[in-house]
Amino acid sequence: MSTAYAVPVPRRRSVRLRARVRQGVSRVRGSAVAILQAGVAAGGSYAIARYGLDHPYPFFAPVSAWIALGFSQTRQLRKVAELAIGVAIGVALGDLLAHLIGAGWWQIGLALVLAASVGRFLDRGGMLATQSGVQAIVVVGLPASVASGGAFGRWTDALVGGAVAVAVAALTPGDPRRLPRRAARAALLELVATLGQLVRGLRAGSVDEVEDALLRGRASQPAFDEWRAVALGARDMARVSPRWLRHRDELTALQTASALGDRALRNARVIARRCGPLCQGPHRVEGLALVLEELGSATEALAEAFGAGAGLDAPRRTLEAIAVRMDPFVLAPDDWQVQSVVLLLRSLVVDLLEVAGADPAVARALLPEI
Template sequence: MSGDATRPDPLPAGADRATLRRLERRMYRRLDVIAASRRLVESIPATVQIVVAVVVSYSFAHFVLGHATPLLSITVVLTTLGFRRDARPRRVLDSAVGILVGIVLSELMVAIVGHGVWQIALVLAVTLLVARTLSASDAIAAAAGVQGMLVMILPVPAGGPFVRSIDGLVGGVVALLVTALIPRDPRRIALRDARGLVSAVEQSLASMIEGLRDDSEPAASLGLERLRRTQSLIDDWSSSLETAIAVARLSPFLRRHLPALRRQAELQHAMDLAVRHLRVIGRRVFFLVQGGGARPEVAELLVQLAGAIAALGATADARDAGALARPRGMLEAIAPRLDPAVILPGAPVSEGVIVMLVRPLVVDLLVATGMTADEARELLPPV
């Protein structure tokens, strides 16, 4: 108390709140700038791809085919490619086909019913319904509707109504070619997603370890909450990895990366299973900490597990299978000790359950290093 009396008077409460608000606004502005800068850098490959595709599509339709204003050759490219995260060739093809169906259908209906307000309503309704029948994607149906409305509103070009369908076909073909020949290198996106998930798992384990060591319920709760928020990270990594593999199969420039991408797919599957196990472990840790008392032995087990997961996550961009030797060695050192009687002699069942839950987790991680499931299980002690 005497030490408090010698301190200078604190700032008034209002001044404190104002200062905190200023700091908070400054922090959010800084984060916004960082996020905007990241978006800018990450959008450069897609922007180059789209610009090249638009120029090629327009030039072919205008200079080679002789179309005066090949607007749809541009709009189809922009709509088909865009800045979508999932740029798999199959998705690009589906989008192009859906949009072309909308254009051709609109051209046919214009030839039958002509132009007008009620014709716009009829053509739009039919185009949307047909597009929804052909594809489950909302975006493809909307894109088909937009292109169909351009057909309805714009005057018929020289050369006949189906010139616009040819322009749309040119745009779709160019979009597919550019996807293969000027890929956006989705490997980088997949690797970033991998690092994001591994980092989230490491932070979750760190909170759980803190909760066990310091008997901290808030830390254990934070670890569990972080694990519950990882599903979007898993889904993003799965999507970007599927895109990377699909583009690498098609692109002659990325095909050499297929083995590394397939290894990363095995790692993604293992991390998906690991997170599912860790959520269950996180709930057990939270309930255990609620009972009171530090559990340093359980915390040490999670420390070793966290190190192995970090080492395994670091192999996401490895080009050879030899990089898996380190995490495999760490996991092989953990597996033979996974017996509650060894790690927690005399401990209650509530603590031993956590050790038992770690066993299938370690097996899944060992499989990701190249072991078979039977080989991994043989490392576990009988219980």
């Protein structure tokens, strides 16, 4: 096994832990407003059922509100209403069966069959049927002492929670571009950090720093996975939501860019793996390190442009200026090992140009002939 891969386990875990913490904080920030809105809806629906309807244990009011709203900022009103109806159906059927035939193992099975069947009959989507079945199981399985507000009090509580959730979704329409933009910025900044660590390792001649850059690149994969998932979800919602239809082109571009960004990260990891041996010997890596540093700065500008929803022309021009200088025989004269890394770096530059909206053929044409 080469030295470049012999990474001590404690350091590997430390790098991954730091990456998880960064990405976790980023996810919480991105969903903070949506979670706060859901919390207000849950508390408000409980208060309405408890003090407005005089139900002593309005358990299903906040449950319905939370299930219907969730923590996504790309809430589609139809989906929120669908979830709220699913919860109400499940609770109603569960309440009815619990009063008619009691609770037990076969009653739970029957409640699930009936609630899921009604959900499938009413809507072709799977979410309504799933929530109907889950809530029917919960209602039948809970002891009768948890009943609230009479024979169908729990159903009434579920209606209250669903109504509050629909009201919140209708009165606080979110911008579907916000979450994909934030995810794009967070993912690209992870790539910037990987490139920065790689530059420091090359300039210091430190195999450990280069290995840490590789580990950081690997640990950055979840950020790019989230970017792809969020962008795809927002684009799909824009196809069916009249409110978001005008944003369809940008959301499609964000979804395409997420796939290209993932490819750029993978290329960056390949480059990091190949840079380890360059720290062990008399290799002239300053030209390579300088280009990587400039590429990191351009990627940072690209990340900020995505995050702000600004135009990508400025970072694309910067990347184009880097592309025309990617001649391995100029950046690394008389050193075939460094030249081989520059050749790999050319692919990364093209990837980032495509992320910035450049045509693939045009991006490749900018590279010097070799």
